[in-house]
Amino acid sequence: xxxxxxxxxxxxxxILDKYLLGTPYYLxxxxxxxxxxxxVSVKAKDMLNSVIPILIVGVGDDLFxxxxxxxxxxxxxxxxxKTIDHTLLKPNATxxxxxxxxxxxxxxxxxxxxxxxxxxxxxxxxxxxxxxxxCTVIGFPLGANAVWVKKAxxxxxxxxxxxxxxxxxxxxxxxxxxYDYIAKEMESLMECQKNGIQLKVILETCLLTDExxxxxxxxxxxxxxxxxxxxxxxxxxxxxxxxxxxxxxxVKGSNTLVKASGGIRxxxxxxxxxxxxxxxxxxxxxxxxxx
Numbered sequence: 390x391x392x393x394x395x396x397x398x399x400x401x402x403x404i405l406d407k408y409l410l411g412t413p414y415y416l417x418x419x420x421x422x423x424x425x426x427x428x429v430s431v432k433a434k435d436m437l438n439s440v441i442p443i444l445i446v447g448v449g450d451d452l453f454x455x456x457x458x459x460x461x462x463x464x465x466x467x468x469x470x471k472t473i474d475h476t477l478l479k480p481n482a483t484x485x486x487x488x489x490x491x492x493x494x495x496x497x498x499x500x501x502x503x504x505x506x507x508x509x510x511x512x513x514x515x516x517x518x519x520x521x522x523x524c525t526v527i528g529f530p531l532g533a534n535a536v537w538v539k540k541a542x543x544x545x546x547x548x549x550x551x552x553x554x555x556x557x558x559x560x561x562x563x564x565x566x567x568y569d570y571i572a573k574e575m576e577s578l579m580e581c582q583k584n585g586i587q588l589k590v591i592l593e594t595c596l597l598t599d600e601x602x603x604x605x606x607x608x609x610x611x612x613x614x615x616x617x618x619x620x621x622x623x624x625x626x627x628x629x630x631x632x633x634x635x636x637x638x639x640v641k642g643s644n645t646l647v648k649a650s651g652g653i654r655x656x657x658x659x660x661x662x663x664x665x666x667x668x669x670x671x672x673x674x675x676x677x678x679x680x
């Protein structure tokens with residue numbers, strides 16, 4: 390059902406290449422069945438003389454679907470965009486700022502918006518029919534909540550429309566090398582990772598030794614956590630290339646991926662993290678990065 394890029398007429402392919410800046414894409418005429426992992430953002434609309442109703446683009450295996458009519462000559466889709474969690478976690482964030490965040494995410498086709506739990510309903514309403522997911526944080530930013538509190542917070546966030554959960558592990562337990570506790574906490578939160586929900590465990594790597602980072606990543610790899618994440622952005626440091634590579638090397642060969650966050654402000658910063666092994670970037674500077 391998929392047509393390879395080579396099968397598209399040259400003049401139509403040239404137009405799409407201009408918009409997508411080299412991002413891999415596929416064209417389909419069947420609007421009912423799509424590859425696994427594809428999320429249909431809007432109803433099919435016609436484009437290019439009504440020949441191509443739906444456009445699927447992807448970065449690696451992370452395919453997503455957009456209506457071609459959303460493409461603009463002035464705003465091509467950046468290959469980095471679908472790796473970005475467009476983030477606003479400031480305690481003084483207003484509804485107006487959250488709405489702006491959502492508009493920017495739709496405009497640039499970011500992977501998600503990452504917001505505090507109280508803002509999940511707003512984002513779900515604004516992004517419900519788009520290719521942008523709603524991500525929220527759990528046990529944030531200290532990770533010192535009881536496990537049942539984190540689980541209750543996660544369950545509520547899912548009920549309100551969150552697709553991805555970034556939870557802070559109990560850092561003190563890691564420093565005590567109580568890895569049984571860390572594993573049980575992960576297992577409890579893992580109950581949320583079903584029906585397309587993705588769980589990311591935040592390590593706060595600036596507070597951990599390399600050995601502690603490796604042990605936590607091994608647990609996440611064994612349990613099948615979707616992502617291990619470097620930082621909250623609220624502690625003493627953020628993502629470092631060396632640490633991202635360490636995490637990526639540790640989870641290599643599994644379905645667990647790496648999210649780099651904290652201090653990523655430019656396109657160059659993002660590219661360095663992706664090259665080091667990150668698959669997702671958490672940043673409040675997404676617009677600057679993709680422009």
